[in-house]
Amino acid sequence: MSRGKHSARLLSIFAILTLLMTGCEEPAKTVFDPKGSAGESQLDLIMLSIYIMIFVFVVVMAIFFYVLIRYRQKPGDNSIPKQIEGSMKLELLWIVIPIILLAILAVPTLSTTFSLAEEAPDNGDALRVKVTAHQYWWEFEYPDLGIKTAQELHIPTNEKVYLELTSDDVIHSFWVPELAGKQDLNPGKTNTMWLDAKEPGTYAGRCAELCGASHALMNFEVVAEDRSDFDQWVAERKNPSSEPQTAEQKAGKEVFTQNCMSCHAIDGTKMKTKGDKGPNLTGFAKRNKVAGLMENNDENLEKWLKHPDQIKPGTYMPSFDYLNKKDMNNLKEYLRSLE
Known part of the structure; x- marks a missing residue:
């Protein structure tokens, strides 16, 4: 088999695998369609990094093809191009440029990371939720409301919800692709983050850290509701209808x-x-x-x-x-x- 045919076959296999991997879930949940402020901030970082990588790729490929064409071997020309090893200018150039690009990416990344880890204010008005991960389910406790539930995190729309995350067993990772990025939950330690939803809906959540045999099945939902509907849910949870009738x-x-x-x-x-x-x-x-x-x-x-x-x-x-x-x-x- 020729090298060209072999490469084409490999490319076809990778293309098929890509399609299979992107089609594992319907409807698709993606970070590229954020429904909350935290998700929008993280999408900005993703796009910034993509733009930087595209810029670097374009510059490198432009230099590559320029050198490939400019210094290609020509019939009858056995001359050696000018040697530039040890050039101080070039050494500084390819040291300084990556530093500048990393700084452009690092400054907003650090700023956004610390901002999204913000803890609930002390005034008591913010909605706090303690999130505890178990193998293989999620526990949500609203300490200021006296409510504890599982598998469904109910939140009001257009309000910051401050999460305090920990694990009861192994390391897990809290991830709601449309609302916020990943945050680890570690046994014996509490991490913090916040999220919000700008419109009502049910948003799929996942564990993003390999935590055991049913890691891929450790799902939950974030149910975002208008404030009136959320208040009604709170009232129902505080006064549940739990006594049997029939x-x-x-x-x-x-x-x-x-x-x-x-x-x-x-x-x-x-x-x-x-x-x-x-x-x-x-x-x-x-x-x-x-x-x-x-x-x-x-x-x-x-x-x-x-x-x-x-x-x-x-x-x-x-x-x-x-x-x-x-x-x-x-x-x-x-x-x-x-x-």
């Missing part, structure tokens, strides 16, 4: 008490103990996803309860496939009543 729901609560209560808390119930090993299930029926992955419906809920490790390998959630059909249906009825 006979099936009451029977399901008994199943929950016997099997789930040691790990999961539900606010607004009369249960004496509340677990904190697993996600808080208050308002579970109104969440968009089961386990942060699947549409919240009866079929997916049963799949998760019966075979969680098949859906999220390595999860600490035990399997409840030993429940008979009646107990399983009653448990689902109770969980779907948690509003």
Whole structure:
């Protein structure tokens, strides 16, 4: 096979892999379409670095082709071009220019990095959220509102939300591509950042640090709402409808008490103990996803309860496939009543 054909084949393979990698998720979530101030600031840095790289590439290629053409070997010309090794001017030129380019990139990068790590002001008016990463789910606590939830971070639009991020086990990374860049969550340490959303919507979040077998499945959502809708959500979380109403729901609560209560808390119930090993299930029926992955419906809920490790390998959630059909249906009825 000729070198040209071999290169063409390699190029085709890389092109196909690129298409496959960019098509892994629909709809695509991208940092190039930011919906918040933090994302816009980071996009400015991305574009600045791209412009600098394009400038360097163009200059280098222009010099390369100039030298290639200007000093090409000509028939009958065996002369040697003027040698410029040891030129002080050239040495200074290719030292100073990179320093200038790095300074152009470094100054706004440092400024933006420190700005986005800003902590909540002390006046108490800012919305604070403590974010704790677990294998493989997310916990969101609003300390000033007395609310704790999981998998869905609710925020009001057009307001800064200050996050305090830590991990309960290994290193994770908080990332909402459309709203803000990545921030590590380290065990025993708290990092800070803020984000906002300029328009209502549901924004996909991911763990961006390899954290175990289900790293790629450690998803969450940021639900941005108008202030009135956010206040209504807060009121519902503070006064949840968690007590069963029907006979099936009451029977399901008994199943929950016997099997789930040691790990999961539900606010607004009369249960004496509340677990904190697993996600808080208050308002579970109104969440968009089961386990942060699947549409919240009866079929997916049963799949998760019966075979969680098949859906999220390595999860600490035990399997409840030993429940008979009646107990399983009653448990689902109770969980779907948690509003």
